[in-house]
Amino acid sequence: MTTLSRTKSSTLESVSAGRKARDRAAKVFVYLAFLLAVIPLVSVLWTVISNGAKRFDGVFLTHSMNGLASKDAGGGAYHAIIGTLEQVGLTTLISVPLGVLTAVYLVEYARNGRLGRTISFFVDVMTGIPSIVSGLFVLAFWLLALGMDFSGFAGALSLTILMLPTVVRATEEMLKLVPGDLKEAAYALGVPRWRTIMFVVLPTALPGIVSGVMLAVARVMGETAPLLLTIFITKAINTDPFSGAQGSLPTFIWDQSTDPNTNAVDRAWAGALVLILLIMLLNLAARLVAWLRKPSSR
Amino acid sequence: MAKRIEVSGLHAYYGGTHAIEDISMTIEPRSVTAFIGPSGCGKSTFLRTLNRMHEVIPGARVEGKVMLDDEDLYASSVDPVAVRRVVGMVFQRPNPFPTMSIYDNVAAGLKLNGVRGKRRLDEIVEESLRGANLWNEVKDRLGKPGAGLSGGQQQRLCIARAIAVQPQVLLMDEPCSALDPISTLAIEDLIGKLKSQYTIVIVTHNMQQAARVSDRTAFFNIAGTGKPGKLIEIDDTSKIFTNPEQKGTEDYITGRFG
Numbered sequence: 001m002t003t004l005s006r007t008k009s010s011t012l013e014s015v016s017a018g019r020k021a022r023d024r025a026a027k028v029f030v031y032l033a034f035l036l037a038v039i040p041l042v043s044v045l046w047t048v049i050s051n052g053a054k055r056f057d058g059v060f061l062t063h064s065m066n067g068l069a070s071k072d073a074g075g076g077a078y079h080a081i082i083g084t085l086e087q088v089g090l091t092t093l094i095s096v097p098l099g100v101l102t103a104v105y106l107v108e109y110a111r112n113g114r115l116g117r118t119i120s121f122f123v124d125v126m127t128g129i130p131s132i133v134s135g136l137f138v139l140a141f142w143l144l145a146l147g148m149d150f151s152g153f154a155g156a157l158s159l160t161i162l163m164l165p166t167v168v169r170a171t172e173e174m175l176k177l178v179p180g181d182l183k184e185a186a187y188a189l190g191v192p193r194w195r196t197i198m199f200v201v202l203p204t205a206l207p208g209i210v211s212g213v214m215l216a217v218a219r220v221m222g223e224t225a226p227l228l229l230t231i232f233i234t235k236a237i238n239t240d241p242f243s244g245a246q247g248s249l250p251t252f253i254w255d256q257s258t259d260p261n262t263n264a265v266d267r268a269w270a271g272a273l274v275l276i277l278l279i280m281l282l283n284l285a286a287r288l289v290a291w292l293r294k295p296s297s298r
Numbered sequence: 299m300a301k302r303i304e305v306s307g308l309h310a311y312y313g314g315t316h317a318i319e320d321i322s323m324t325i326e327p328r329s330v331t332a333f334i335g336p337s338g339c340g341k342s343t344f345l346r347t348l349n350r351m352h353e354v355i356p357g358a359r360v361e362g363k364v365m366l367d368d369e370d371l372y373a374s375s376v377d378p379v380a381v382r383r384v385v386g387m388v389f390q391r392p393n394p395f396p397t398m399s400i401y402d403n404v405a406a407g408l409k410l411n412g413v414r415g416k417r418r419l420d421e422i423v424e425e426s427l428r429g430a431n432l433w434n435e436v437k438d439r440l441g442k443p444g445a446g447l448s449g450g451q452q453q454r455l456c457i458a459r460a461i462a463v464q465p466q467v468l469l470m471d472e473p474c475s476a477l478d479p480i481s482t483l484a485i486e487d488l489i490g491k492l493k494s495q496y497t498i499v500i501v502t503h504n505m506q507q508a509a510r511v512s513d514r515t516a517f518f519n520i521a522g523t524g525k526p527g528k529l530i531e532i533d534d535t536s537k538i539f540t541n542p543e544q545k546g547t548e549d550y551i552t553g554r555f556g
Contacts, residue, residue, distance in 0.1 A: 111356055179393070181389065181391060181393040182393060182395060182396075183354075184351065184354060184389065184393075185389065185393045185395070185456070185459075186395075186406070186410070187351060187354055187379075187382060188349065188351060188382055188386065188387035188389075188460070189382065189383070189386070189406065189407035189410070189411075189459065189460070189463055190379055190380065190381075190382040190383030190384075190407065190411060190463060191379070191406075191407065191410040191411065192379050195410045195411075196410075199406075199409075199410055200395055200397075200406075200410075203397040204395070204396060204397050206397075293397075
């Protein structure tokens with residue numbers, strides 16, 4: 001009875017002061033943690049925008065560096081933008097079908113069999129490959145052993161090695177989230193398994209797969225090391241990714257920023273701004289596509 | 299078009315677990331057969347062996363015979379996918395396809411099996427939705443997502459989806475257990491209407507429901523945890539609920555269980 005008499009007369013009265021204080025402290029901590037996480041992001045954006053704006057102009061977007069020395073003013077990243085779009089485009093074309101199909105196999109067919117476990121293991125190993133090693137591999141295998149020429153495609157191959165495991169993992173996680181109910185519902189209608197996967201499982205997981213792919217695209221778009229060894233950077237415009245040296249935005253930024261000249265450094269910043277904008281635009285486009293496919297929007 | 303199901307000596311397993319033991323029964327065409335019994339006694343498992351959905355679960359297998367008129371569902375030449383087109387199923391939880399509109403949900407079974415032609419699809423969709431007593435509620439919003447309907451409407455949508463592929467038999471696994479009494483009544487009315495065309499088998503935990511909708515009732519029980527489920531008896535519903543042969547059935551129905 002002593003414990004009862006010590007409790008408050010009404011349970012509807014507000015909670016104790018100690019509990020309130022702890023609640024407030026936790027709230028402050030959460031906001032602080034959020035601020036800490038946002039500071040680097042805002043700082044990067046601010047630096048890139050304020051430094052990149054100087055040379056972010058029509059000339060920069062439509063001209064290459066052909067015939068220009070790094071100390072010269074003017075010039076631009078047109079050749080690098082073309083190169084990056086083509087290389088990343090090819091990379092996506094190769095790794096998305098391959099990665100999605102691998103994930104479908106792992107989730108829907110392998111079911112912890114020996115082959116499935118082996119593939120899973122090697123996908124994990126691939127995730128850990130340092131990017132320079134994938135460049136070295138393509139250099140050693142495609143360029144030296146097979147005797148192919150430097151090209152944007154060689155760059156795309158090295159980027160594929162980096163993008164493939166990310167796509168597989170992201171797709172796998174999304175496919176695992178598709179409720180078994182839906183598959184059973186389709187089976188119960190007499191729909192064969194492959195059609196169930198094509199028309200029920202994949203569309204249900206699509207928004208998640210798209211965000212996973214976009215993250216992977218954003219990651220490989222900024223990769224510099226594998227491209228250094230495979231595309232043999234050029235200052236001129238080369239629209240054919242299958243033959244000859246090509247430029248790319250990351251290598252353009254690297255090349256210009258290592259030059260101790262304000263004109264070059266300004267171009268490097270503008271290049272970084274273009275890269276960020278490209279990734280943002282692609283993200284928005286992907287979101288739009290995913291949104292348009294939902295039945296509620298019709 | 300409804301067909302008779304004759305089961306003899308059926309056993310089902312999940313990996314090493316013996317889930318149901320030696321079940322034999324006849325399910326009459328154009329009638330409703332209810333399965334009752336405590337949880338875990340194998341009613342749902344048995345139901346799923348009737349359209350070969352049991353084997354969808356990894357490690358699950360079936361022994362015995364299920365005859366649909368004169369065809370053995372478990373003959374080696376039989377394609378499980380083809381079986382499921384003839385024996386449709388409605389699940390416990392309403393599960394419309396979330397990426398599809400109401401129209402596409404109903405047309406899904408047809409479209410995914412290669413039926414083309416908008417006129418034909420329109421007809422079947424309307425007919426199925428009318429059959430499921432849902433047409434008047436959704437006819438103005440066929441393009442809206444099926445997941446936006448209420449639980450009871452979703453379940454009727456799932457029934458429309460199941461009957462759109464024109465099966466001979468309709469299996470229902472506790473179709474009303476997630477629904478409110480009014481939606482339950484709507485589904486029960488629908489079952490009464492559908493039995494003129496289909497062979498219907500329904501699993502239910504609701505004894506009154508079994509008594510209301512079914513012509514015949516089968517009582518399943520289990521001897522103890524880990525033991526396989528068994529069919530105790532099957533008879534006309536009125537007989538099971540008033541004068542069952544077995545003591546166990548009477549105990550279960552009157553609530554004096556165990």
